[in-house]
Amino acid sequence: MELCIIFGGIALLERQERVSQLGLAVADFAAALRLWPLWTRLGWNDILYRYRRSTLGPFWSTVNVAVTVIALGLVYSEIFKLPVRQLMPFVCAGLIVWSFISAILLEAGGLFSGSESYIKQVRLPYTLYVFRFVFSKIMLFLHDIPIYLVLLLYFQIWPGLALAWAIPGFVLLSINCTFASLAIGMASARFRDIPRIIASLTQVLFLVTPIIWMPDLLGSRHMLAAGNPFFHLIEIVRAPLLGMAPSTDTIMVMLAMTVLNMLVTATVFLRFRARIAYWI
């Protein structure tokens, strides 16, 4: 098949005799990056839309997390016989990261099927919808950060320079979330059961991953945490927030996961990109 690609009026590949599927997929990605004014705006509008005309706006998500952190921190420190000062920052950092991950998992399924009106009316790069989605989730994540800062002030904790690790850690996490969103979005556009399956899994993941309980509690069965990829996804950001550099294990698992995630998603995208419009 030959095709000259025009994205929203921008000619990308001007008359190539043979455009491969690889070329089209790469062009899709490159064009989406260039259209950042559009996806940041759409992503931000998505947030405004959700919290429209509420006084707190996106800070409602902050309030949600804050209430959960305080409630769980108080109760679980009693259950586990740990000082609140130790457990509450742990729970808080974990929950902030988890709410980012779970929002991605739960909502990525509607990424393409929810944009049907756009996809069927105007040709835009498919990855633009992914960037829009992940961008809005990152913005919500940033709205949750103040809770943690308040907690640090309250307990007079200073995590130290290890805190800087949180930035590359979050970048790596976001890259993984971007790939996962694209894969989940495509799979869900084709198989409408997938969002339901993910919803049940997410609930289980929250309970079996050390978020509201500390991994030390597993004792000799620590593999139950170390073998869980979501533990590392959280830990790569949580450890620096708590003042520790992420462990070598976590970094290695994260890097390996990123490569795997990229390969799988790239394969799916290369093979089925052109089908998305037909599926929705």
Add this chain to the structure above:
Amino acid sequence: MGAAVDSSEIVSLEQVRITFPVYQAGARSLKKRVLFHGSAGKIGRDANDHMVIEALRDVSFSLKAGDRLALIGTNGAGKTTLLRAIAGIYEPLQGRLITRGRISPMFDITLGIDGDLSGLDNIHLRALLLGLSPAEIEQRMADIVEFTELGDYLDMPVRTYSAGMILRLSFAVATCFEPDILLMDEWILAGDAHFMSKAEVRIQSFVERARVMVLASHNLELCRRWCNVGLWLDRGSVKEFGPIDQVIERYQQFVAGVQPH
């Protein structure tokens, strides 16, 4: 038909085939219904034995600069699918489709209108969706604002607008730049009389600036007035392609033959 493509061809289709998979259960009973009574695309099976609807079959034609093409055919003949294929929305899985230049797909001009944003914010958003850069938007802002005649209303949320005001706003943005290829579904010419008198002038100049226009419409008079080439689609196949008068004449003969008075 070799690899060499005439550079004056703005739109070129060769043996384009577009099929839609049908995943729903009960496709079999649907098959029976549509196959025998419908005028829509034929139903078949792909290599994996999935049910598919053939929306376009072996469609080949090309348009040069200055061509104004009218797509004619009954409901479900494939007109909208063909428009969307030219717009790049449906990439053909078989065949070859080449378009050259900036495309303005005017299918749903209210796309992306957000009721809670102000008129100005909506203008920005829509222009971004159409592929204009922020600089280009600034450049055209005065012209857009003038055409909408909305004045101070542009600072109000769009949900306070009447339907006519929204139409004026989105129409002004949709026609603010020079597309090479203009794709229109017939709805666009169905505004109220007051709007049409003003819009018609603008559409006319918009159409003249475009190098190629493709219009899908049931209004044969409109097709005759605006277009010089016609393409009659029937169940996804090209029945006739040529000068507009000839295509319309053949189409009318066919319709009269099917439904004798």
